[in-house]
Amino acid sequence: MIPAIPPIPSVGAAVAPAAAPAAGAAGAGASSFSDVLGNALSSLDATQQTATNLSLQAATGNASIADVTIASTQADLETQLVTSVRDKAVTAFNSIMNMQA
Secondary structure, three states, X not given: OOOOOOOOOOOOOOOOHHHOOOOOOOOOXXXXXXXXXXXXXXXXXXXXXXXXXXXXXXXXXXXXXXHHHHHHHHHHHHHHHHHHHHHHHHHHHHHHHOOOO
């Protein structure tokens, strides 16, 4: 089964303890940007690993093509999302750096 991507909490919203990561969760309350980014990258890695494992299982006849297609598509979409967020962050950083005091 492919895990669902957890919703990103709104700015200033507290994260429920069940949604907090098991490792590295030091504070109670709102998540920091680095925590959210770290969770997103961990989720991306897990999604890609799932797609790879299902592809290997399908090659040996132990998984259905439908499951492989779904996992591959989900990994591709999640990669596109992370790439878009990265591009927006770089653009914002460059805009800030180009501002005059």
